[in-house]
């Protein structure tokens with residue numbers, strides 16, 4: 001099997017550990033491994049210079065981009081493309097040369113990698129292979145080009161690490177694959193032999209998302225690190241808030257998912273938390289919040305902390321913004337109140353220990369799932385449930401995730417909350 005791995009959507013800590021695990025496990029299991037730079041953008045762009053003399057490591061593309069079957073010497077453990085980080089830069093940035101062959105890696109988005117290429121990636125933040133939001137991949141033309149590029153590189157299995165949008169795209173690619181192959185054949189872009197050889201594409205999804213917003217898994221890659229960052233910030237804010245007896249309104253990420261806000265509220269000792277799935281039920285959230293904070297102050301608290309998820313709103317879906325909360329605390333409780341928006345500090349930086357362990361275990365499982373997949377099995381999403389790595393049908397997880405957003409926009413907060421329950425089953 002030739003396995004490619006890509007990261008897509010918003011970056012999250014732990015994505016590099018996931019890519020590293022996929023690459024290493026794939027090699028251990030006797031597969032050839034490729035990384036795709038810049039998410040689906042890289043799949044659509046493909047290897048712009050690939051047809052001159054094959055892929056960067058001299059793999060099996062001939063002058064016309066037509067693949068030959070894998071060579072026996074290409075199987076198994078190898079580390080023949082030591083391009084280092086420089087090779088993974090975008091076009092025009094820095095040194096993009098494959099030191100083994102001396103060939104330029106510019107314009108090459110699908111690159112074969114070996115064991116050493118992912119050395120040292122475990123503790124790196126963000127995603128070294130790059131991520132992007134790719135409009136072209138949302139179109140059938142874009143996905144046809146992506147399919148052609150995969151076939152040109154001889155790739156028949158894909159691991160996608162991203163959020164629900166990225167996994168939706170992955171599922172579409174697999175569902176459409178037979179048609180895409182037929183179209184490419186009818187246009188003469190691939191040979192009948194290629195159409196036969198690549199008639200199936202196996203896909204597995206890993207969930208990289210700091211929001212922990214995916215259904216059917218207890219935790220997503222990057223969420224624990226983001227929570228650590230928020231906790232650290234809350235600890236820092238806490239001491240200055242206490243010193244001056246101030247109130248702080250802290251905005252954290254989470255458009256449709258209040259997990260970060262809720263867990264930050266618990267671990268940082270917040271007074272009040274606003275999350276999208278479960279808005280305050282009182283007619284006036286202002287009254288409800290002020291009553292709670294007044295009580296806490298009367299009990300002797302010198303500081304006040306309110307957490308607002310970026311997607312927070314009242315029960316009529318009117319947004320609840322940190323500045324509005326600040327004004328209310330100032331006007332109604334006379335609290336000296338400041339707003340802190342944590343922004344991208346939640347996303348970036350080194351992964352915490354758990355965001356190394358989780359993606360490593362899941363990356364290994366992703367490769368095992370690919371190797372056990374048949375044309376009849378569904379595409380799996382690798383999750384974790386009750387501390388055990390799990391495989392669930394990718395489509396079901398994505399549909400359930402998207403149902404939360406739908407329930408929220410229908411003001412059906414009971415359903416939104418129920419769907420968030422890890423035990424939820426239809």
Ligand code: ATP
Nearest residue numbers: 009010040133134137138162163164165166168169
């Ligand atoms: P995040 O949670 O960080 O937003 P995400 O994976 O949900 O991550 P999106 O921007 O929704 O991020 O999706 C990433 C990419 O996946 C898109 O730019 C697009 O290329 C592809 N994609 C998303 N939805 C679809 C879809 N319905 N059909 C095809 N491709 C899609």
